[in-house]
Amino acid sequence: MSKLKEQAARARAVARSSPAVRKAASKVLGRVPPPGGENASAWTIKDTPLRTLVDRYQGSFPLPAASYGTVEDFADSADNMPGLAGANFDMKDLQRCWMLKAILGNVPVGSRLLEIGAGEPLVAGALSRIGYDVTVVDAYDGSGNGPKEFETFRTAYPDLAFVREHFPPQTPVGDDFAAIYSISVLEHVPLDVIDSVMGRSRELLAKERGVSIHAVDHVLAGWGAEEHLEKLRRIATGMGLGDAQLDAALAELEDDPETYFVSAESHNRWRGALPYDQYRMRRIVSVNLFSGATS
Numbered sequence: 001m002s003k004l005k006e007q008a009a010r011a012r013a014v015a016r017s018s019p020a021v022r023k024a025a026s027k028v029l030g031r032v033p034p035p036g037g038e039n040a041s042a043w044t045i046k047d048t049p050l051r052t053l054v055d056r057y058q059g060s061f062p063l064p065a066a067s068y069g070t071v072e073d074f075a076d077s078a079d080n081m082p083g084l085a086g087a088n089f090d091m092k093d094l095q096r097c098w099m100l101k102a103i104l105g106n107v108p109v110g111s112r113l114l115e116i117g118a119g120e121p122l123v124a125g126a127l128s129r130i131g132y133d134v135t136v137v138d139a140y141d142g143s144g145n146g147p148k149e150f151e152t153f154r155t156a157y158p159d160l161a162f163v164r165e166h167f168p169p170q171t172p173v174g175d176d177f178a179a180i181y182s183i184s185v186l187e188h189v190p191l192d193v194i195d196s197v198m199g200r201s202r203e204l205l206a207k208e209r210g211v212s213i214h215a216v217d218h219v220l221a222g223w224g225a226e227e228h229l230e231k232l233r234r235i236a237t238g239m240g241l242g243d244a245q246l247d248a249a250l251a252e253l254e255d256d257p258e259t260y261f262v263s264a265e266s267h268n269r270w271r272g273a274l275p276y277d278q279y280r281m282r283r284i285v286s287v288n289l290f291s292g293a294t295s
């Protein structure tokens, strides 16, 4: 095993056993949704700004097959949906807002959507309030540094359909989804099951018109970079994207001053109580992938 791989394995083991890292990496800071009542995503976007978002992005957010999170996009989100863009104080703030725009821009309102690994389903909740029919598939078992508060979320988001399983689920969910999407999830899926996750995901899309949209945390440099690249390639291939499309995006983001990188502050929060040399900084971006059912 190479030195970097060894360091990656050690850091992952430490992170897995650290409640501080697990909590900080996945939780919306400082808030638990109230029990019952209306869909709790309103704490990040109220109804009036949500309607403004629909007017602004509906049918109007073109997606390349492979792109990456930018500071320009984050600034646009901070201006137009500050609550959602400030809920986590890390890269999820960028990715959740981008996903909301990506769905609004490319999938007709009213369509069936499936979110893989929603955690607290802030984006699914907002999309449901807009008029989409959203199913969440998430085991809520703490995997991928995710939350476990399944009952809390089920009660707080009564309009969402929840399937409490890992994707692909055993429970039948239908195969007519206009979009299957995920935010900061696929990089956590083990390499030996990623092909089946991607394959099944394509099978559940509506023929001809279904799309896949995934925002993937990608480690460009530092521990785990090699494994991240291998998995990212498998994710892209599983979506029907060519190597050239992914490589072009990866090459472009290296020199683009707009590229959004996870900050030292975010890293330090994820580190929690761990000594720095057990959880060192990495260069992390969001790689954003988009494909049609027939790509």
Ligand SMILES: C[S@@+](CC[C@H](N)C(=O)[O-])C[C@H]1O[C@@H](n2cnc3c(N)ncnc32)[C@H](O)[C@@H]1O
Binding pocket: 025, 026, 092, 096, 116, 117, 118, 119, 120, 137, 138, 139, 140, 141, 142, 143, 144, 145, 146, 147, 165, 166, 167, 168, 182, 183, 184, 185, 188, 189, 197
């Ligand atoms: C880092 S959290 C991200 C949660 C959410 N997408 C967000 O933006 O806050 C990763 C989530 O993926 C879920 N997850 C991991 N592997 C999964 C799988 N194979 N199928 C479904 N969900 C999965 C975990 O349970 C966790 O909720």
